[in-house]
Amino acid sequence: MTQPLLYEHSDLLRHLLDSAEQQHVYIIARLQRVESRGITVANGKTEGVATTLSQGIGMHVFDKAGHTAFAATDQLTKQNVEGALRAAIAGLRAAASAQLERNQAIFDAPPITTVEVPATPYSFDALPLNELQERVEAINREVMAFAASADRPLKVRTPFHIDREEWRIVRSDGTDVSFMLPHGYCYNAVTAQQDGKTHTGSSALSRTGYEVLLDERELLLQRAQKAADTAQALLQAPRYPAGNYPIVMDYAMAKGLAHEAFGHAAETDGLRSSILGSDGKFRVGERLAAPIVTIVDEPFAGDHAYQPYSANGLPRTAATIMRGGVLQDALADLFSAKTAGTRVIDAARAQSYGSVPVPRMTNIRIELPEAYPMSGRFEDQTPETLRAALRNAGLLQPGRPVVYLAGYKGGQVSPAQGDFVFNCGALWELSVEGVKLYQPAIFSGQTRAALQAIAAGFGPLQLDAMGFCGKAGQSVPSSGGSHFFLYLEPSPAVLVGGA
Amino acid sequence: MSYIDDLQAVFESRADITDYRINLAERRSLGIGIRDNDVGSVYSPFSFGQSTGGGFMVQWQDGLLSRGNLDGNSLAILDQVLANARQAAYEDPDAAQFLGPQTVHEVPLHSADVPPLFDERTGYLLEVVGVLQDLAEAYSAKTLNGGVGAGTGTSWLRTSRGLDLSTTSSSFSFSGSFDGIIGEGRSQRTVAPVDEIRAQVELAAQYLQQLRQPVDGGPAGTRTVVLHPDVAYSLFSYYVWGNLGGSAIYHGQSAFTIDDFGTARQVFRDDLTVTVDPWVPLGPGSFMYTSEGLPSAPTTYSEGGRLIQPIVDLKYARRLGLPATTPPGSAESVQIRAGKEHPWSEIQPQLSDAIVVLSVLGLHTQDRTSGSYSLSTSQALLIQEGTIKGRVKVTLTGNFFDQLRDTSLQLVHFPGQSSPGFVLPIDVAVERTVDG
Numbered sequence: 027m028t029q030p031l032l033y034e035h036s037d038l039l040r041h042l043l044d045s046a047e048q049q050h051v052y053i054i055a056r057l058q059r060v061e062s063r064g065i066t067v068a069n070g071k072t073e074g075v076a077t078t079l080s081q082g083i084g085m086h087v088f089d090k091a092g093h094t095a096f097a098a099t100d101q102l103t104k105q106n107v108e109g110a111l112r113a114a115i116a117g118l119r120a121a122a123s124a125q126l127e128r129n130q131a132i133f134d135a136p137p138i139t140t141v142e143v144p145a146t147p148y149s150f151d152a153l154p155l156n157e158l159q160e161r162v163e164a165i166n167r168e169v170m171a172f173a174a175s176a177d178r179p180l181k182v183r184t185p186f187h188i189d190r191e192e193w194r195i196v197r198s199d200g201t202d203v204s205f206m207l208p209h210g211y212c213y214n215a216v217t218a219q220q221d222g223k224t225h226t227g228s229s230a231l232s233r234t235g236y237e238v239l240l241d242e243r244e245l246l247l248q249r250a251q252k253a254a255d256t257a258q259a260l261l262q263a264p265r266y267p268a269g270n271y272p273i274v275m276d277y278a279m280a281k282g283l284a285h286e287a288f289g290h291a292a293e294t295d296g297l298r299s300s301i302l303g304s305d306g307k308f309r310v311g312e313r314l315a316a317p318i319v320t321i322v323d324e325p326f327a328g329d330h331a332y333q334p335y336s337a338n339g340l341p342r343t344a345a346t347i348m349r350g351g352v353l354q355d356a357l358a359d360l361f362s363a364k365t366a367g368t369r370v371i372d373a374a375r376a377q378s379y380g381s382v383p384v385p386r387m388t389n390i391r392i393e394l395p396e397a398y399p400m401s402g403r404f405e406d407q408t409p410e411t412l413r414a415a416l417r418n419a420g421l422l423q424p425g426r427p428v429v430y431l432a433g434y435k436g437g438q439v440s441p442a443q444g445d446f447v448f449n450c451g452a453l454w455e456l457s458v459e460g461v462k463l464y465q466p467a468i469f470s471g472q473t474r475a476a477l478q479a480i481a482a483g484f485g486p487l488q489l490d491a492m493g494f495c496g497k498a499g500q501s502v503p504s505s506g507g508s509h510f511f512l513y514l515e516p517s518p519a520v521l522v523g524g525a
Numbered sequence: 526m527s528y529i530d531d532l533q534a535v536f537e538s539r540a541d542i543t544d545y546r547i548n549l550a551e552r553r554s555l556g557i558g559i560r561d562n563d564v565g566s567v568y569s570p571f572s573f574g575q576s577t578g579g580g581f582m583v584q585w586q587d588g589l590l591s592r593g594n595l596d597g598n599s600l601a602i603l604d605q606v607l608a609n610a611r612q613a614a615y616e617d618p619d620a621a622q623f624l625g626p627q628t629v630h631e632v633p634l635h636s637a638d639v640p641p642l643f644d645e646r647t648g649y650l651l652e653v654v655g656v657l658q659d660l661a662e663a664y665s666a667k668t669l670n671g672g673v674g675a676g677t678g679t680s681w682l683r684t685s686r687g688l689d690l691s692t693t694s695s696s697f698s699f700s701g702s703f704d705g706i707i708g709e710g711r712s713q714r715t716v717a718p719v720d721e722i723r724a725q726v727e728l729a730a731q732y733l734q735q736l737r738q739p740v741d742g743g744p745a746g747t748r749t750v751v752l753h754p755d756v757a758y759s760l761f762s763y764y765v766w767g768n769l770g771g772s773a774i775y776h777g778q779s780a781f782t783i784d785d786f787g788t789a790r791q792v793f794r795d796d797l798t799v800t801v802d803p804w805v806p807l808g809p810g811s812f813m814y815t816s817e818g819l820p821s822a823p824t825t826y827s828e829g830g831r832l833i834q835p836i837v838d839l840k841y842a843r844r845l846g847l848p849a850t851t852p853p854g855s856a857e858s859v860q861i862r863a864g865k866e867h868p869w870s871e872i873q874p875q876l877s878d879a880i881v882v883l884s885v886l887g888l889h890t891q892d893r894t895s896g897s898y899s900l901s902t903s904q905a906l907l908i909q910e911g912t913i914k915g916r917v918k919v920t921l922t923g924n925f926f927d928q929l930r931d932t933s934l935q936l937v938h939f940p941g942q943s944s945p946g947f948v949l950p951i952d953v954a955v956e957r958t959v960d961g
Contacts, residue, residue: 063613068776073617077609078594079602082576086567094565097573101597110575117555117571124651126565155613181777217778217894224780224894268920268954295568298561299668299705306561361567380576384568436890440903442668442705445918447901449890468887470901470920498568521920521956523899 028141031204032057032081032194035102039196042085042107049115052088052132052198054338057081057102058379061150062189065159067166069181072159083107084379087114092128093121098380131361135199135340142205142334144327148236150190161239162186162212168247169214172254180254181217186210188235195339203339207332209503210235211492214250218257227257227433227451232330232492232505248405256433256452259463266453266464268523271429272421273469273479273514274412277404278434278491279450280508284321284390286439287446287473290497292347292355293373293385294362301444301473307367308356315351315477318394322346323357323373323506325388330492331505336360336372337383345371347390351477359385377500384498389489390506397483397509404488404510409454409461412511415484416456421513427457428513429522431469434491444473453522467523475519485510528577528600529681535603536685541611542583544623544685548816549579549595555643556674557650559701564654569672579680583607584621589614620840624818625686632813632821633806635677636715639695642675649716650675656723657701664703664730671701671708671726675716688818696809701726703733707883707904709941712855714807728941732883735906735913742880742907742917742955749879750921750951751872751908754942756882758856760898761944764925765799766853767893769826771841780894780926783845786832793830793929796864800825801853810858815851824851830930857943866936872948874911880919880953881906896926918956 030036035057046053059081066074082100095117099110121127153161166184173180187210194204211232218225229249231238238246275283290296297303302314315321324344325332336342338360345355356366359374362385374383398419400407409430416422433451440446447470455462489507514520526534529549536545554576558569565571577597584590591610599606642649653673661669675697682690697716702708709729711717717725752760764780773779785792793799803821805811814820817839825833834850835841842849853859883904891898899922907914928934928949936945 068772072615073772074592075613075615076592076594077613079599079606079609080594080596081598082596086570094567095571095573097575099575099597100577101575106575106597110573113573113575117573120647120651121565121571124565126571127563127567129567159615183776183778215778219777224892226778226892226894268922296561296670296705299670380574382568382570382572436887438886438889438903440705440886443903445886445901445903447887447890449887449899465897466892468890468899468901468920470886521954523920523922523954 030141030194030202031143031192031206032059038102038104038107041104042111043196043198045108045111046087046198051115051118054086054132054195054197056084056337056376056379057194059192060189062187063155063158064185064187065162066183066185067162068183070163070167070170072163075155075159082379083110084381085110085114087118088132089118089122091122092130093118093126094129095121096382129361131364135338135360137197137199137201138339139200139202144206144208144332146208146234147241150188150235153236165212165239165243165246169216169250169254172251174258178218178220183215184212186212186239195335195337197339201339203335205335208234209330210238211330212238212246214253216250216254216257218261220261223261225257225260227253229253230492232490234328245405252405253451260452260465263463263465266429266455266467266523268521270516270518270520271522272426272516273520273522274416274428274430274456274511275514276432276511277488277507277509279431279448280392280512281390281491281506282434282437282448283476284392284506284508285387285495285504286437286448287476288321289323289347289357289387289390290439291441291444291473292357294356294358294366294368295385296441297366299442301441302353306365309353310368311352313352314474315348316480317351319348319351319477319480320346320393321348321390322393323387323390326489329389329490329505331388331503333375333388337374337376338372340370340372342373342388343371345373357385357387375502377502381500386495386497386502387504391487391489392480392508392512393487394483394509397485400485400510404485407510409456412484413456413461416513419482421482422456422458424458427455430454430456435466439473446470446473469522471517471520475517476514479514479517479520480512481515482513483509483511484513529683531600532595532603533683536581536583539607541586543586544584544621546582546623546684546817547579547595548581548680548682549577550678550680551577552676552678553643554674554676555647556672557654558672559654559657559669562669583610585611585614588618590617590621619843622839622843623684623686624688625684626688627814627818627820629690629813629820630804630822632804632811634692634694634714634811636695636807638716639675639677639697642716652719653699653722656719657726660701660723660726660730661703664733666703666733668704669701670705671699671710673699682814682816682818684818690814690818692813703730706736707732713809725941732906736904736916738915740907740915740917742919743878745954746952747950748953749876750949750953751879751881751937752947753881753883754939754944754946756885757947758944759888760925761861763888763891763893764896766836769836771835771837771845774835775841775844778894780896781832781835786834789831789833791831792926793827794932794934795830797827797830797929798825798862799827800860801851801858802860803851803854803858805858808857810854810856812854819849821851859944861936861945863936866938866945869937869939869946872935872937873908876908877910879908880917881908881913882921885921896924898923898925920954922952
């Protein structure tokens with residue numbers, strides 16, 4: 027059998043499991059090791075290089091009644107790990123004494139032994155650091171050269187990051203699951219300035235490591251050029267009047283809508299205060315969106331948010347949160363699936379060994395059964411090609427312009443009320459007469475209204491919109507997307523722009 | 526020898542290292558949470574943490590620099606850590622600054638009432654949880670989220686030039702939010718008594734009933750808006766502190782240029798002053814020195830609305846030809862002052878028509894450098910004839926820099942809040958939340 031990751035700590039883990047057994051407590055121990063390299067280049071010059079290596083262990087302990095407590099330490103010695111276990115058990119006894127919340131789901135979990143290391147085109151140290159630095163500097167300089175005019179140079183910041191995150195999760199029932207999560211991404215933040223006006227745009231590409239700088243360099247630069255062109259053009263762009271319009275959003279904005287406005291509301295640790303919950307139960311079977319809308323969350327190998335096993339050592343399975351507009355699966359973990367009345371996805375993830383895992387997304391997508399075809403890659407699309415596609419689909423009519431929200435700059439949602447706010451990188455008005463650029467504007471409203479308004483998709487699925495999810499004060503990679511573009515009919519509960 | 530001594534001994538022994546700076550902190554923490562009403566559940570358990578963390582910067586004999594992290598396992602593998610760091614060495618002469626001994630103003634940052642929470646007083650955490658549950662019940666909240674926690678720690682900063690600083694600090698924090706709508710909390714260095722906690726969190730609970738009552742928000746257009754201190758400081762921090770960073774200014778990614786400081790450009794109204802005070806005893810935003818070892822000091826960033834200095838560390842101080850400065854700590858260390866300031870109790874009765882904004886969504890998505898924003902309120906209240914009528918939902922649009930120059934801007938002080946709220950005219954779009 028393949029040797030587990032972090033094998034060198036096997037004796038320590040065995041000792042921990044034995045110690046827990048002697049104390050009559052059930053334990054889930056999570057050992058994590060992360061090695062990373064990061065480089066930041068600003069305006070052609072390297073401003074920082076850092077290598078990090080960190081590791082530690084976290085432990086959830088349970089008594090037979092299901093009371094629980096948690097402890098963590100970053101010192102992987104018998105003495106320190108025993109100390110952490112003692113602290114956890116003291117917390118467990120206090121929880122039992124105070125009759126705090128109980129949960130016995132862990133005792134129903136099947137034992138698993140497996141090792142999962144996804145294939146990556148390049149190893150962590152495939153590029154010497156000096157060569158890595160040269161490559162990131164070269165990309166930064168090429169993006170600076172996207173300036174439209176020599177007397178208005180662009181300011182460009184280019185961070186690159188690669189890491190290898192290894193987990194080994196062992197449990198009192200003999201479970202020993204280890205897996206590796208490879209991450210690699212590069213950003214370009216481009217600032218254009220003129221006559222006291224400033225605009226910053228950004229682009230990103232994520233894969234498992236150096237391929238963003240090597241095999242997919244052209245794609246990285248193509249995205250950066252779009253960001254640079256837009257930042258410069260926005261210096262002259264007017265504001266668009268606020269209103270309820272037909273909307274087209276790109277796949278990155280669609281990922282934002284799916285993740286922020288919908289996915290979080292489907293997580294089972296907060297259903298009592300979620301619009302998708304009713305008395306703590308997931309509203310399975312209720313129709314909450316247009317019949318063409320399906321929303322799925324699942325991990326993909328090679329994706330920024332890939333995670334094949336949960337923080338509890340169970341397989342992470344696909345969740346069809348909504349099928350044909352009807353709620354189906356919640357993002358449930360082992361501990362709250364039963365209360366939520368749904369099946370176990372095991373959606374538990376944690377940022378680090380020191381974090382308490384919570385249900386959360388991996389790669390989430392909105393997909394429609396039939397999308398209008400578009401030729402070429404997403405990066406080949408322009409407001410003009412999108413306008414043509416809308417005309418061909420009969421969705422662009424005289425006197426009824428469509429607002430195209432291009433690029434996703436983040437968002438925020440209130441799961442209790444279903445309110446969301448997103449921001450785009452640029453707003454284009456697409457009309458029968460042509461296309462015109464406007465300042466970015468927020469896209470806000472009610473989640474359910476937005477999902478009801480989805481009427482058409484354009485192009486194949488594109489699922490590499492990357493981000494980081496900050497739920498519970500932790501930061502874990504997230505990703506997702508949709509068809510190249512989604513079209514939404516106007517809704518009184520969905521607003522573009524402010525006053 | 527302690528862990529920091531052992532680490533330093535290795536750095537000292539390396540002939541290929543000419544200078545180094547080591548930051549290290551050892552910290553213990555504990556806490557318990559409330560998640561969707563459940564106390565001490567698998568998502569909010571009694572938690573105990575023990576960590577050692579920090580970083581280093583070294584200059585090698587060839588002048589190159591390296592940076593890396595340190596944790597509780599680093600000593601055992603320090604040769605490997607330094608070998609990795611050597612591979613990542615890069616040229617950055619402006620950052621290669623290693624301070625010698627400094628005179629530091631002593632500020633108490635540790636409270637003796639925190640350590641007992643780890644032992645004989647752990648039960649106090651459950652008392653606090655009980656207070657939060659009582660408030661939820663008293664205000665008919667269906668769901669409660671929150672928690673209480675504490676921490677103690679010691680940090681060290683040492684350099685090859687003889688700088689040797691150490692700080693022991695403590696923390697205590699609590700929070701409670703109701704129905705996923707509104708919450709309140711605080712982080713401080715001493716243990717807060719339950720009465721104080723109740724009073725603080727009740728500030729949020731008192732809004733609950735009003736937030737449950739949607740009312741017609743009135744017309745769109747320019748309206749008087751009251752930004753609650755939490756909202757006002759969030760905007761201030763995002764746009765003002767976010768553009769005062771030396772790195773952003775040097776690299777041309779700020780709303781301000783270095784010339785703006787040389788000419789003391791007027792960027793805010795002429796009675797606005799912004800200072801940082803890191804010396805408040807046991808202040809949550811207080812600190813004695815920066816991570817580079819620069820002693821902290823009370824610092825003015827804007828006086829009479831004019832820019833005085835950017836926030837610069839040693840590297841950007843050298844690049845910009847300015848002295849390094851004390852950066853802001855948390856909101857409690859920052860003072861925003863105007864010629865006239867008023868208590869909320871005085872202002873509210875005078876408001877014939879206004880919208881009080883308690884929280885906004887999407888601030889982090891705005892373009893920091895332009896100062897422009899378009900924000901949707903997640904919680905806002907309508908005031909008419911000095912009385913709160915109920916919940917409204919609006920979108921706010923404007924330019925924060927323009928608003929800090931607005932002659933009608935008023936600073937107001939709310940009970941239980943350290944920073945001021947802002948009263949000012951803002952363009953609003955009103956979303957209908959009631960039928961009819």
